[in-house]
Amino acid sequence: MIPNGPGVPAPGTELELHWRSSRHARRLLTLGLAGLFAAVLARRPEFAGLAAPALLLLVAGRVQRRPPRITVSARPSTRRVFEGERLAVDVVAEGAGEGSVRWRLHPGLEIAPAGATAADGRRARFVVSPERWGRRQLGTLEVTLRDPWRLAEGHASMPLPSLDCYPAPAQQRTRVVLRRLPNRLGEHPARASGEGIEFSGVREYVPGDRQRSINWPASTRRGRLQVNTFAAERSQDVVLLVDATSDVGEPGSSALDLALRGAGAAARAYTGARDRVGVITYQWGGTSWLPPGLGRRQVYRIIDSMLSSDAGWARGASFARLPRAALPPGALVVVFSPLLDQRFVEALRDMRERGFTLLVVDVLYAEPPARRRAEDRIARRIWRMEQEAIRFSLRELGVAVVHWDGEESLDLPLAGYTRRPMAAWR
Amino acid sequence: MTSSATGRAWVAVRAAAVLLGAGSVIWAALPPVHKGYAGFALTVAIAGVAGGGLRLALTAVPVPEESYLLSAGLRAWRAFLAAVRLVPWEEGALIAIVWLEVLHPARPWHTAVLGAGLVAYLLVTHLAESDASLATLRPQARVLGAGAGLLALGAAAGMLPAAGPGAGSALLRTVAAAALIAAAGLVLPYVARR
Numbered sequence: 001m002i003p004n005g006p007g008v009p010a011p012g013t014e015l016e017l018h019w020r021s022s023r024h025a026r027r028l029l030t031l032g033l034a035g036l037f038a039a040v041l042a043r044r045p046e047f048a049g050l051a052a053p054a055l056l057l058l059v060a061g062r063v064q065r066r067p068p069r070i071t072v073s074a075r076p077s078t079r080r081v082f083e084g085e086r087l088a089v090d091v092v093a094e095g096a097g098e099g100s101v102r103w104r105l106h107p108g109l110e111i112a113p114a115g116a117t118a119a120d121g122r123r124a125r126f127v128v129s130p131e132r133w134g135r136r137q138l139g140t141l142e143v144t145l146r147d148p149w150r151l152a153e154g155h156a157s158m159p160l161p162s163l164d165c166y167p168a169p170a171q172q173r174t175r176v177v178l179r180r181l182p183n184r185l186g187e188h189p190a191r192a193s194g195e196g197i198e199f200s201g202v203r204e205y206v207p208g209d210r211q212r213s214i215n216w217p218a219s220t221r222r223g224r225l226q227v228n229t230f231a232a233e234r235s236q237d238v239v240l241l242v243d244a245t246s247d248v249g250e251p252g253s254s255a256l257d258l259a260l261r262g263a264g265a266a267a268r269a270y271t272g273a274r275d276r277v278g279v280i281t282y283q284w285g286g287t288s289w290l291p292p293g294l295g296r297r298q299v300y301r302i303i304d305s306m307l308s309s310d311a312g313w314a315r316g317a318s319f320a321r322l323p324r325a326a327l328p329p330g331a332l333v334v335v336f337s338p339l340l341d342q343r344f345v346e347a348l349r350d351m352r353e354r355g356f357t358l359l360v361v362d363v364l365y366a367e368p369p370a371r372r373r374a375e376d377r378i379a380r381r382i383w384r385m386e387q388e389a390i391r392f393s394l395r396e397l398g399v400a401v402v403h404w405d406g407e408e409s410l411d412l413p414l415a416g417y418t419r420r421p422m423a424a425w426r
Numbered sequence: 427m428t429s430s431a432t433g434r435a436w437v438a439v440r441a442a443a444v445l446l447g448a449g450s451v452i453w454a455a456l457p458p459v460h461k462g463y464a465g466f467a468l469t470v471a472i473a474g475v476a477g478g479g480l481r482l483a484l485t486a487v488p489v490p491e492e493s494y495l496l497s498a499g500l501r502a503w504r505a506f507l508a509a510v511r512l513v514p515w516e517e518g519a520l521i522a523i524v525w526l527e528v529l530h531p532a533r534p535w536h537t538a539v540l541g542a543g544l545v546a547y548l549l550v551t552h553l554a555e556s557d558a559s560l561a562t563l564r565p566q567a568r569v570l571g572a573g574a575g576l577l578a579l580g581a582a583a584g585m586l587p588a589a590g591p592g593a594g595s596a597l598l599r600t601v602a603a604a605a606l607i608a609a610a611g612l613v614l615p616y617v618a619r620r
Contacts, residue, residue, distance in 0.1 A: 023514075024552040030517040031544055034524040046534040049580015050524070050541035053573025054548070060569045120557075149566060150556060 012071040012094060017145055017154030019066055025151040028054040061151035067097045072143055074160050080300070083133055083168040086114050089126045089160060091141060096122060099145045099154075108139040108160075130165035132252060133260060135307060137162045166303045167257065169264035171409035174418035175273055176359055178236050178332050186235020187274050191421075194232025202226045237292045237328045238270045240279045242306055243337030243344050249366035258363035258406040259336035260306055265410050266334055267302045271295060280319075280326060281306050282337075282344055287319045289326040319347050332357050338364035339390050349397060358399045359417060362391065365405055439554045440482045446547040447475035447519060453540050454526040462529045467522040474519025481510050482554045516551060520544060534584030541577050545570075 021029070035051025038044070071094040077087045093101045103124045105117045114127040130136050138160035145154040177188045189198040202218050205225035218226040240263045247256040263279065270277045271294065278292035279302045290305040327333070333356050339345055352358055364387070368380050391401045402413035411418070451471045458464070490496060490504050527540055549563060556562075563570070 023555070024548070026514070027516050027520065027548050027551070031520050031524075031548065034521050035541070038524050038528045042528050044528075044532055044534075044537075044584055046532070046537040046580045046584035047524070047528070049577045049583070050537055050544070052576035052580060053541065053545045053570060056569050056573045056576065057566060060566075146556075150552065150558070150562070 012073040012092075013158055014069050014071050015143065015156035015158055016069055017067065017156050019152050019154045022146065022151055022153045025058060025061070028058050028151075032058065057149070058151065061147070061149040064147040064149055064151070065097055066147055066152060066154060067095055067099070067145070069095065070101075070143060070145055070154070070156060071095045072141070072156075072158055074141055074158070076138060076161060076163060078163070079161070080164045080166065081130060082166045083131065084129060086127050086129045087163070089128065089138060091124050091126070093122050093143060093145075096145055098148045100148075100150075102144040102146065104142040104144070105160075106140040106142065108137040110134070110165075111136055111139055130163070133165050133167040133257070133307065135162055136165050164304065164307060166300075166307070167260040167264055169268055170261045170404075170406065172262075172265040172269040172411055172414075173409075174411045174414060175269050175275075176332060176334070176414060176417045177421050178330070178357055179421040180330065181234035181236050182330055184235050186233055188234055188236060189231035190234040192232045193229045196230045196233035198231040198233075200229045200231045203229055235273075235275050237331035238266070238275050238277045239292065239327055239331045239333045240266055240277065240302065241333055241335040241337075242279065242281050243335070243339075243341065244281050244283045244306075245344060246338050246340040248338060248340065248364070253365060253406055255338035255340075255363045255365065258365060258404065259338075260303075261406065262336045262361055262363060262404060262410060263306060263334075264299070264303055266336075267299045269410075271298055277302065278326065279305050280322065282319055282347070284341075287322065287326075289322065291325040292328060292331070320350070327351075327356070329355075332359065335360040336363055338362065339387070339394075340364065345390055345394070348394065348399065352394075352397045352399050358394075359414075360394060360399055360401045361410070361413070362401055362403045363406065364403075436557075439550060440479065443482060443547065443550040443554050444475065444479035446543060446550055447478060447516075450523055450540060450543040450547055451475055451519070451526075453536075453543060454523045454530075457530075459526075459529045462525075464526060464529050467525045467529070471519050471522035471526060474515045474517075474522060477510065477513060477515035478519065478551060481513075481515060482551065484510055485555060516548070520548075532584060534581040537584070538577050538581035541580075542574070545573070 032051040032055040035047045035049075035054070039047035039051065072091065073094075074089055074091045076089045081087050089105075091103055100120065101122055103119045103126075105113065105126045105128075107113050107117070107128055110130060110132045112129050112131050114129045117126065119126070128138065140157055140159055142155070142157045145156075146152070175188075179191065181188060181190045189196055193200050202215050203226065205214065205219075205227050209227045213227045213229075215226045215228045242259050242263050244256060244259070247254050249255055249257075251257075267277050267279070274294065276292035276294055277298060278290050280287050280289040288305060290301055293301070333351065335348065335358060337344060337360065339360070339362060348358060348360065368376075368383055370380065371377070394401050400417055402416075404410060404413045451468070454471070455464075455468050484507060487507065489507050490500050496504070523540070523544065527537055530536075552558075553560065553562065
């Protein structure tokens with residue numbers, strides 16, 4: 001569960017009840033009327049006696065008080081949840097009088113009930129689990145209020161609040177670090193010497209050096225005072241570039257699913273290392289973006305920004321004219337894309353020519369369907385060759401391209417780039 | 427209460443409903459008569475009681491969600507469940523049973539027992555479908571008692587010899603019984619409220 005505390009207690013919603021006879025009442029009425037008709041038609045008073053208990057129950061039941069309205073409050077345990085996680089929805093009814101309350105939950109799209117969908121009582125709890133990321137409506141709640149004799153039923157329904165379902169993040173523990181880091185305090189050892197904790201080398205003592213940094217064994221060997229030097233610790237700017245143009249593949253493991261999960265994992269990994277992380281969501285030439293920021297809350301901001309591409313601060317901004325705030329110079333750009341949109345590939349080439357260090361995580365995990373016809377087979381081969389050509393051309397430009405299937409940890413495809421600092425080619 | 431005890435109660439109340447329905451059908455049908463669509467009425471009564479029992483037995487079975495990808499079998503199962511839950515089985519059975527009783531010659535005490543059986547059938551069916559306990563009926567005990575009294579009065583009125591020959595006398599008795607029910611219906615709400 002995302003630790004943002006419980007959802008805001010929803011104020012009670014007053015619902016108008018639509019009363020109608022229960023099945024029990026309809027059956028009693030049938031018996032009463034059938035008995036009376038038989039009594040009149042057959043002129044046999046015993047049938048009037050047969051109708052008597054049913055009719056008396058109906059008449060006596062009419063005097064029961066039936067509230068015209070009921071106040072219902074529904075409170076989900078959280079408004080933000082990851083895919084597959086469970087959340088509880090507590091519902092309370094007030095103003096039901098002496099009647100009994102029955103609840104029925106009709107789950108929304110991609111919301112799976114994780115328990116019973118019907119319950120009795122003034123208070124009830126339903127447990128549901130969203131199956132796929134997105135801004136989801138929890139569903140509809142149907143309330144049935146029965147009078148004490150259960151001869152009438154008041155019906156009302158209310159929509160449940162929506163929630164943000166975040167893509168389940170993939171695993172990523174290692175990070176790609178640029179060779180040239182901006183002069184800002186962080187956790188990555190830089191090539192320049194500074195006040196870090198990672199040993200960098202030994203040099204001769206100069207006045208002003210601290211005594212505690214003197215390396216006594218080296219000083220004894222060389223006959224002059226030697227001091228240890230340490231690598232400076234810097235942070236970097238990381239921009240996650242998510243291509244939301246194409247969503248191909250099976251729902252749940254489509255290219256967009258993988259891109260969002262991978263971007264979520266990368267956001268966690270880099271913010272964990274005190275890097276400033278931002279996001280740009282690319283969609284058909286337009287973008288929404290979030291400037292790089294620090295901290296754990298930034299992860300949720302990034303995911304929020306990706307979930308609703310129109311929630312960015314530069315709604316509909318052109319990808320070619322992104323401001324420095326969205327794409328700081330010298331930033332590491334981690335791209336999650338199936339590389340199917342030619343305009344996006346061109347944009348990547350353009351960024352590379354402008355000097356950005358790009359790392360493309362290829363999330364294409366689907367192919368055209370295999371068919372027997374020779375033309376189809378040839379088309380499939382041509383498609384594959386085109387895809388290989390796109391990746392080859394990017395590599396030729398110095399763009400690192402790795403393939404990720406969404407199942408394994410992101411550390412595996414990135415292993416070649418996390419072992420040593422990544423050169424920012426010019 | 428343990429789950430096994432709850433399960434036994436669940437089965438028992440449904441079995442009781444079906445047995446009461448079946449008993450009422452047999453009680454109204456015997457001795458067999460061969461006039462006024464008696465065979466059709468008997469068929470409807472049996473189908474109504476059986477369908478009502480089936481509906482009660484399938485109460486807890488979830489209906490598969492509507493989807494384009496449902497298989498033919500699941501689609502048929504869904505339609506079957508919807509049909510079982512939609513048809514007013516008990517109403518049909520009640521009309522057919524009363525009609526079967528009408529086809530017989532006058533037997534007031536027999537009709538009174540049938541009335542008691544039918545009311546019990548409806549109450550137990552109601553308890554079964556709403557999963558309510560027997561205590562739910564406690565507030566209605568006074569009304570049910572008054573109803574039983576009127577049932578007995580109706581039977582007694584049926585057993586009284588007619589004041590004079592002709593159909594008018596029988597009709598008069600019927601109207602008197604109906605007026606008694608109406609009077610009780612007017613008075614009872616104030617009695618039941620206490």
